[in-house]
């Protein structure tokens with residue numbers, strides 16, 4: 001059991017912003033971060049003066065491979081007019097954003113800074129898909145895993161086969177996660193694929209008729225999702241709609257000490273728990289159906305916050321693949337091992353369920369600009385806690401929330417717990 | 423003493439053994455723990471006293487996938503939507519697990535493959551001369 005740690009002083013989020021997620025030819029990660037930064041400035045209910053910002057922590061996985069640009073953090077700082085503050089890039093694969101947030105939390109909690117910008121940005125769509133796949137593969141063990149032919153969908157597919165064998169889940173159960181997250185994402189104007197799978201299917205039928213082709217005979221979304229032409233196999237048992245997309249996007253948060261919070265808002269969102277852990281490559285683990293780094297990070301965060309999984313009102317979890325969300329809801333202690341897929345099937349994790357998961361649409365529908373995803377999760381928490389989530393706004397108590405951000409197959413996991421106290 | 427027993431506990435040494443069709447890991451001289459891939463430091467007891475050990479090559483399937491959208495290197499080798507291939511995690515009878523290609527099973531019908539399937543090691547040699555390399559694989563134990 002990890003030692004219980006506490007923050008030397010409280011840290012609050014007082015502003016949060018996000019760019020549109022999608023594929024944007026002609027926009028670099030800098031341009032996307034400017035969008036997120038401006039959205040963040042406009043979210044500070046009492047306004048903000050960016051000249052108060054003392055440091056930047058930026059999550060970015062691989063600007064080298066995606067944009068042929070290293071040393072990204074000072075350029076991002078420059079793009080939003082913050083030179084000469086210290087600008088630090090944080091890389092932990094798809095957990096880069098969540099880890100950057102944790103670095104920012106530690107920087108404020110330590111007393112070193114009072115006002116810190118944390119952000120994430122990734123520009124992924126300028127490469128062909130095969131090269132994006134190759135770039136993402138560098139987050140795995142390129143000595144022992146990649147030569148075996150594994151891709152990222154392949155790793156999570158292997159997790160799914162082990163899970164199916166142990167718990168009796170079928171591939172169809174995974175589709176419940178995709179359907180739910182696309183329904184949520186349809187209500188998120190920043191989402192890359194902000195459309196329900198049902199509406200997606202109808203638009204495919206309409207397009208076929210318009211072109212004078214025979215209309216597909218799908219009776220419902222299940223027909224659609226079982227059709228290889230509509231939902232092709234990527235890495236069995238995972239199909240296209242089990243996978244998060246390739247995305248350009250950025251997100252930003254303003255972290256301040258408690259004493260400074262009232263300068264920006266009457267409703268600061270306190271980060272009351274933070275945990276992070278690492279793990280060996282997938283094949284080195286005794287159990288393929290759980291991410292021990294997630295369990296470890298969650299335990300650290302729960303202990304720091306002094307709360308239990310049952311206290312959490314809603315969560316944004318790392319659904320890079322549908323199976324990942326199911327495993328996450330078990331690793332976080334929301335459901336016992338083997339129950340996660342049943343809870344998705346029963347609607348417990350739906351927007352109107354007892355434990356709403358990925359109300360933003362998740363990585364699946366909102367999009368997954370890898371270095372930005374961990375920050376975007378916290379942006380959704382901020383929006384829900386401030387009643388700014390529009391049509392997807394949760395009803396009822398949203399005062400306690402959790403984010404779960406994973407690097408690779410769980411070689412890194414970082415968990416944060418957030419509370420709105422008033 | 424075989425000259426390969428003096429090799430450092432690195433990936434390059436692992437590959438050198440693999441190209442000789444030997445699945446070699448490391449054994450901790452202090453606590454006896456076996457490591458595959460080979461390790462220079464034992465995470466169980468912190469000892470750095472290791473010896474090379476050959477694994478039997480027998481194991482069972484712990485998790486797998488059939489890859490229909492391959493990475494560039496596999497696409498160049500002719501794999502793809504019409505010609506998928508299998509990758510898996512294999513649990514060796516000595517305990518450790520390793521990632522490997524799976525041969526002799528039907529990648530087009532992965533629903534027929536069972537977790538727990540008994541497997542035996544195999545080696546895929548590719549390229550010639552300087553470019554020759556060996557990829558770890560397993561196939562059903564017949």
Ligand SMILES: [Zn+2]
Pocket residue numbers: 450451452453454455464465466467468469
């Ligand atoms: Zn040892």
